[in-house]
Amino acid sequence: MMRLFSPRKTTLMFVIRDKTRTPLENLEPVLREDIQKIWDFVPKPEAHKETPISEFFNVEVVALSSYEEKEEQFKEQVANLRGRFFHSIAPGGLAGDRRGVVPASGFSFSAQQIWRVIKENKDLDLPAHKVMVATVRCEEIANEKHANFSTNEEWCQMEESVQFSPVTGFGKRLSSILNSYLSEYDSEATYFDEGVRSTKRKHLKEKLLQHVQPAYQSMLGHIRSATLEKFKETFEKALNAGEGFSLAARTCTQSCMALFDEQCKDAVIEQANWDASKVQDKLQRDIDSHIASVRAAKLSDLTSTFEVIFVDFILYKRLFCLVTFFDWGYIVFANMKYCTSMNMLNGWKKWG
Structure with a gap:
């Protein structure tokens, strides 16, 4: 038990036929008590005399029904137990803890590093070795997934199309593509080591998002x-329909900003925590500038029109003063021009 390597737990399984x-709940404590007594009498180094058995072993107790009395139940329980052996290295399997496990895909690199450590006469520290293997392999897997994404046909088409026009379902489609490559990495x-695996996954996600952000x-x-x-x-259209300027500006702005927010939802990428606030602010500034x-x-148009009519009014008024006889038809005409001038003045006040 006392090795240069960091200890790995072994599973001790006791099967009650x-x-x-x-009830098993009554049988298991008795069996565990006997196991503890055996452990107490096992000779141990001074440093581990008080070390509990749980530091080195995972003790499990399993009970099987009688084959003769409950054949179907017995077969089902045996099948479940067999599955735990078949998948012993999976989480919850019988391989004990996985602190020193190196997946098969990393075996070649792991073996090379073990031999290098042996030749250099270093202490064999498997946890450190496991982290090293996980770092190399997870980095390779992440780079592979990023490269595959870069050449993904659907993504390349979207990336090209969005340069010229909006892409329908942009956010949902791109989120699905990204999720597929992240899932492949996870699988x-x-x-590999959970800490290393999570760190490399985070880096992969960041690289993928940097790749798609311009689109x-x-x-x-x-x-x-x-x-x-x-x-x-x-x-x-609202102004041409006779709607007041301020009212038209307010209602059109509100409806278009709501439309912008709704369309932005279609562009949302699930894996990214981005928002469109800066683009929204720019749109608001553009709308205000247009208004x-x-x-x-x-x-300007009203002012120009008013100035022309006002000049006409002054000329007509002067001409009226020079006339030495009263032409009632002319007076009516001059009064009409005057009324028109007043209406334009009121319109100028409205736009102001």
Whole structure:
């Protein structure tokens, strides 16, 4: 038990055949007590005289029904027990702890490193060796998955298409592709050291997200541009329909910003914690700028029209003063021009 290698637990399984009506919960404590007595009498080094048996062994007690009395139940229990032997290295299997286990895919590299350590006369520290093997193999698996993703046909088509136009179902489709490669990594790296495996998975995820982020930003850019054009169109229609300027600006802005938020949901990538707030802010600034430019243009048109009519009004008024006789038809015409000028002035105040 006392080896240069860090100790690995061994499973001690006690199988009770032809279990009677006595519950296993009553039989197991008695058996464990006997095992503990045996362990207490086993000669041990001074440093481990008080070490409990659980430090070196996983003790399990299994009971099987009587074959003659309960044949079907017996066969079922045996089949379950057989499965634990067949899958002994899987989590929950009979191989004890897995602190020193190296998966078959890493055996060649592991054997080379063991031989190198032996030749250099170093202490054989299997946990450190296991971490080293896991680091190399998980890195290789992660690089392989990243390379495969880079050449994935569906992703390449999406990456090219999104440069020119929005891609329908962008977020859901890309999330599915990313998830498939992360799942493949999990499957191939499942038997390596958990800490190393998790770290390399995190790095793989970060590399994949860095790879797809430009496409995500392009998608948001298309959504922003389309939403801005939609706003310009609906805003112009509202004004042409006679809706008040402030009301039209407010309602069109609210509806288009809601449309932007809804379309951004289609671009969300499940594996990324990104948001579209910066693009949303830019869209809001663009809308505000367009509203300001339309207001300025409308006011400019009204001002120009008012100035022309006002000049006409002054000329007509002067001409009226020079006339030495009263032409009632002319007076009516001059009054009509005056009323038109007043209406334009009121309109100018409205846009202001």
